[in-house]
Amino acid sequence: DTAVSQTPKYLVTQMGNDKSIKCEQNLGHDTMYWYKQDSKKFLKIMFSYNNKELIINETVPNRFSPKSPDKAHLNLHINSLELGDSAVYFCASSQDRGTGEAFFGQGTRLTVV
Amino acid sequence: DAKTTQPNSMESNEEEPVHLPCNHSTISGTDYIHWYRQLPSQGPEYVIHGLTSNVNNRMASLAIAEDRKSSTLILHRATLRDAAVYYCILKRNDYKLSFGAGTTVTVRA
Numbered sequence: 617d618t619a620v621s622q623t624p625k626y627l628v629t630q631m632g633n634d635k636s637i638k639c640e641q642n643l644g645h646d647t648m649y650w651y652k653q654d655s656k657k658f659l660k661i662m663f664s665y666n667n668k669e670l671i672i673n674e675t676v677p678n679r680f681s682p683k684s685p686d687k688a689h690l691n692l693h694i695n696s697l698e699l700g701d702s703a704v705y706f707c708a709s710s711q712d713r714g715t716g717e718a719f720f721g722q723g724t725r726l727t728v729v
Numbered sequence: 730d731a732k733t734t735q736p737n738s739m740e741s742n743e744e745e746p747v748h749l750p751c752n753h754s755t756i757s758g759t760d761y762i763h764w765y766r767q768l769p770s771q772g773p774e775y776v777i778h779g780l781t782s783n784v785n786n787r788m789a790s791l792a793i794a795e796d797r798k799s800s801t802l803i804l805h806r807a808t809l810r811d812a813a814v815y816y817c818i819l820k821r822n823d824y825k826l827s828f829g830a831g832t833t834v835t836v837r838a
């Protein structure tokens with residue numbers, strides 16, 4: 617039973633399109649995250665939600681909008697996709713903000729052509 | 730974010746121990762030391778964490794210096810499946826995991 621699952625696993629789309637990536641966790645965690653891993657393999661946090669409330673919003677373009685319909689789901693919607701958005705996007709969840717370990721999904725490889 | 734420094738890469742032979750160092754001289758009193766690893770084409774995976782005392786779990790051991798300015802992740806018997814990028818992260822009580830470049834571990838058969 618997958619703890620943190622993301623769909624789709626691969627996404628190839630044209631510049632200018634709008635796309636969404638979905639994430640679900642079945643761990644009962646209160647906090648969920650989106651991370652971006654670029655071609656140089658650096659992992660950077662984008663957003664974090666705690667109990668459906670946005671608590672971390674790093675310097676990410678407004679074209680990226682997270683949505684949390686409930687605390688088990690955190691979706692990422694991207695408008696007007698650009699070539700530079702090509703990356704692997706990881707969803708994660710954790711129980712608390714302090715010591716707790718985070719569980720990551722398998723990633724969504726987004727390629728913008 | 731408090732910074733950690735790790736070697737870019739390390740090599741090991743299968744079934745030998747691997748000691749991965751991490752320097753974090755600017756660590757604050759409430760920072761936890763977390764280690765994650767990322768296997769090829771997978772998401773990061775939690776390995777271990779600690780505050781002041783050494784910690785052991787089924788995956789690894791974490792040795793923390795008395796002044797907390799450095800730590801070492803120990804994989805007791807490396808297997809080919811341990812080949813990954815290992816990240817040492819200082820975690821504050823603020824929801825955020827900040828990943829650096831990590832150490833790429835190669836295991837030779």
